[in-house]
Amino acid sequence: MTYAEQDSGPATPPDAAARRDWAWGRLTTPIGPLLLAATREGLVQVVFHADERTTCGALARLEQFFGGPPLAEIPHLTTATAELTAYFAGELRSFTVPLDWSLSAGFNARVLHALADGVPYGSVVGYQDLADRVGEPGAARAVGAAMGSNPLPVVVPCHRVVASDGGIGGFGGGLETKRLLLALEGVLPAPLF
Known part of the structure; x- marks a missing residue:
């Protein structure tokens, strides 16, 4: 069996005892609003067209996956917001924010x-x-x-x-x-x- 034939969906959510801290924010960009979510490990999700409905759905899925509601702030969220702002201003070509690949x-x-x-x-x-x-x-x-x-x-x-x-x-x-x-x-x- 090749890798392409194996299950390649998101990782299994942690159990309730393994709640992970996460936070989110919305960023206005030239391509529309983006929802950004980060954990203590790094940026975990970017969602396009983050209107109210899309945001609510994404947050519900993240809350379930991470075993609880978001925190007010996570440092990697601040870094991701600053880097994406610089990218869209044409001032950044390579992202350095750590990535959380858990999804x-x-x-x-x-x-x-x-x-x-x-x-x-x-x-x-x-x-x-x-x-x-x-x-x-x-x-x-x-x-x-x-x-x-x-x-x-x-x-x-x-x-x-x-x-x-x-x-x-x-x-x-x-x-x-x-x-x-x-x-x-x-x-x-x-x-x-």
């Missing part, structure tokens, strides 16, 4: 780690190339599914993964969001209006 497991986690470590600002990679990088030739569709499950978009740059035919490919945050992120990084021309 990812299996093949998806392997692919997301390879993406985070190997596809720098201003560059793109094909789904098939990323599959090859993790030793799973022929798993381009599974890589696409891993991108769709990315709990840390923008910071773990799934917007930099494109179709091998030169097309932009899909994107969980919407194609217009992907275009805007790629334009910010100089991969695509900036939209005219």
Whole structure:
């Protein structure tokens, strides 16, 4: 069985006795509001289009996963907010905030780690190339599914993964969001209006 065939969903939530501290915030950006959540280990989730409904759903899932309600503040949340603000201002090309990978497991986690470590600002990679990088030739569709499950978009740059035919490919945050992120990084021309 290959890694691509194994279960690659999120990790198992901790039991109630293993409650983990976490906090969240919302950040206004040029691509719309983002919900950011962090634990003491690092940034754990970024959610696109964080309107009230989306935020409530995400917070309920995080509260269940981490075994309790959020705290008022976690230092990694402050760092992530500052770094994302600088990124959207064109002042940051590489994130240094620690990442908490607990919402990812299996093949998806392997692919997301390879993406985070190997596809720098201003560059793109094909789904098939990323599959090859993790030793799973022929798993381009599974890589696409891993991108769709990315709990840390923008910071773990799934917007930099494109179709091998030169097309932009899909994107969980919407194609217009992907275009805007790629334009910010100089991969695509900036939209005219």
